[in-house]
Each structure stands twice: as C-alpha cells, then as structure tokens.
C-alpha cells in the first residue's frame with residue numbers, strides 16, 4: 001500500500017519552526033448536512049512570510065474527487081487538509097480542472113459544494129468550455145453556433161460568458177426542418193428553439209461546447225455553415241472571413257457507468273472531419289481546447305494565480321500538484337506544463353492492468369495519500385530552510 005509508506009508530516013514546533021505557528025485556531029473538521037465548511041480561523045502562511053504559497057493543487061474531478069454519482073471519501077479529507085486542517089495550519093490553494101461541462105460554472109460549483117462539503121467557487125473551477133469566456137469579446141456582437149449539451153443549455157452558458165447572438169442546431173431545424181429531414185423535433189426541443197431566419201443570419205463561428213447529442217444533424221449544419229460562407233442554405237462560396245471552429249474536449253473516449261468506454265467529443269470531431277474531407281478533399285482547420293492541450297494548461301495557471309491572489313498569496317506560481325486518474329489525457333498535459341503529477345488509483349487507471357502508458361511523478365492509492373505526499377515533498381523544503389536558519 002503506497003499510502004502506508006507515506007512519511008508523516010512533522011509538527012512545525014518539532015522542527016524548530018517557531019515562526020510557522022502550529023495549527024490551533026481551526027475548529028475540528030466536520031461535515032454536517034452537506035453544508036460547506038469554511039475554516040475561517042485558520043492561519044495562513046503569509047501571516048508569517050510574504051510571497052507565494054509552498055505549493056498548489058489542480059485536481060481532476062471524475063475518478064479523483066467523485067466517482068459516478070458518489071464522492072470518494074478520501075476527497076473530503078484531502079480538501080480538509082488544503083483548507084487548513086494540516087499541521088502547518090495553512091490554506092493551500094487549489095482549483096479543479098475537468099474536461100466535463102454542458103452546464104454553467106455556478107450551477108456545477110453549487111452541486112460540487114454540496115457533494116464535497118467545502119465551498120467550491122466558480123473562480124476555482126475550470127470545465128472544458130470555461131476558456132471560451134476569453135473569446136466572448138471577439139464574438140460578442142457576431143452570430144455564433146453552439147453545439148453539444150442538452151437542448152439549449154449551452155446557449156445559456158455562452159450568454160453567461162458574454163456572447164449575445166447564440167444559436168443551436170435545433171434553432172436551425174426549427175427554422176427549416178428540411179435542413180435535416182431525418183429528425184423531427186421533440187416538444188422539448190421545439191420549446192428550446194429560437195425563431196430566427198438563418199437565410200439572413202451569417203454565422204461567424206461554431207463552438208463545440210460539449211458532446212453533441214445529434215451527430216448527423218450537427219455535422220450537416222456544420223458543413224452547411226462552412227461551405228456556404230456562414231449563410232445556411234446559401235450558395236457554396238468561401239467566407240470573407242473563415243468560419244472559426246473550436247472544440248473544447250479532445251477525448252475520443254470517456255467512462256460512463258456503462259461497462260465499456262463511450263465515444264466522446266473527440267470522436268464527434270473525427271466524424272465531422274471525415275465527412276468534411278470526403279466532401280472537400282481536406283480537413284477543416286480548427287482550434288482545440290481541453291486537457292491535455294497547452295492552451296488549457298496555460299489558462300489553468302492564470303486561474304490558479306488569480307485564486308492565489310484571492311487567498312492573499314502573491315508571487316509566481318508554486319509547484320503545482322496535478323492530481324489525476326487518467327494517464328492518457330492528463331499526464332501528458334501535466335508534463336508539458338512542468339507540473340508534477342500524482343496518479344491516483346480510484347478512477348480510470350487500474351494498477352492491475354500494468355504500468356501506466358505515461359509515467360506520473362507519483363502514484364497514490366487515493367487523493368488524500370497524493371496530497372499528503374505532495375505536502376511532504378514541498379514543505380519538507382521548509383524544514384531544511386528552517387534548520388539552516390537555526391544553524392546561522
């Protein structure tokens with residue numbers, strides 16, 4: 001058991017760290033009725049020293065904190081440690097980074113807060129499409145098509161980001177059902193649709209927020225928009241400005257409750273590109289976001305830095321412990337970003353199937369063991385510095 005081999009974190013006083021006061025003001029950790037706990041009385045290290053925190057964490061959610069509908073019990077203990085229930089009595093910054101999505105950040109954080117028992121704020125939560133907020137100023141006054149998710153939920157998300165003219169493929173079908181005669185709108189779909197004349201509505205960008213629910217309808221309309229320069233049903237012509245196409249999650253496969261992996265947004269992209277290439281002879285240029293793309297990791301660093309600032313920390317990013325369960329998608333991103341990775345055994349990866357395809361920095365039975373290891377790894381350095389100070 002890896003967890004049993006983890007070293008214990010010594011008490012600061014035992015190390016002569018008089019300036020790092022021991023954890024005293026924090027109430028005993030408890031979770032009651034799913035209500036979030038804020039350990040407001042905890043001291044933070046910056047009361048004693050300025051600058052950056054000793055470390056920070058970026059957690060994957062599925063398979064690390066939550067599995068299916070249930071919270072992994074070790075996750076509550078790990079978050080309690082980061083909220084100040086550690087021997088140093090400091091709050092250690094962390095954010096959550098997932099390729100999931102399809103609903104607004106506030107809604108998802110509200111649910112996570114109830115599940116985990118600690119307040120998860122939208123400012124510390126990144127889902128696949130959160131990065132599209134940065135595109136809102138560019139497209140705020142243009143017409144954009146959003147794909148994926150249930151009914152028009154991603155329209156609401158996009159409007160929340162600042163996009164003003166947002167349409168779904170269901171809107172297009174409601175405008176002219178002959179655009180895809182092999183589908184009839186359900187009453188819920190009809191209810192969700194906006195009535196728009198798409199022959200007069202040039203589309204500037206197609207943003208695949210989440211996994212599309214109706215691949216054939218969506219592929220047809222994507223092809224229509226690109227081939228007709230933004231006007232669905234218009235003559236085939238090159239657009240004055242190329243239609244921008246953005247995907248937010250490259251995962252070919254994902255794990256549901258089903259016994260075998262399921263096709264993800266990456267599979268939809270492959271299907272669209274295969275059809276587009278058969279029609280035109282080449283694939284359509286696109287932008288890809290989501291783990292493990294570099295852009296998403298750079299975006300996560302900005303979000304983490306802003307969150308550190310909210311907790312009162314300053315300075316550069318500290319070492320980031322990226323705690324994940326999927327060696328395929330997450331370790332490559334962590335390695336490219338220069339983050340140490342902690343692979344836990346509570347999700348996709350199963351040690352019985354052999355060594356992981358990509359080597360993490362560390363493997364742990366669960367997120368609690370991983371957090372404990374990372375704290376010891378980074379805070380052990382503080383011990384050495386304190387010992388050196390005492391020696392001078």
Ligand SMILES: [Mg+2]
Nearest residue numbers: 060062063325
């Ligand atoms: Mg995962």
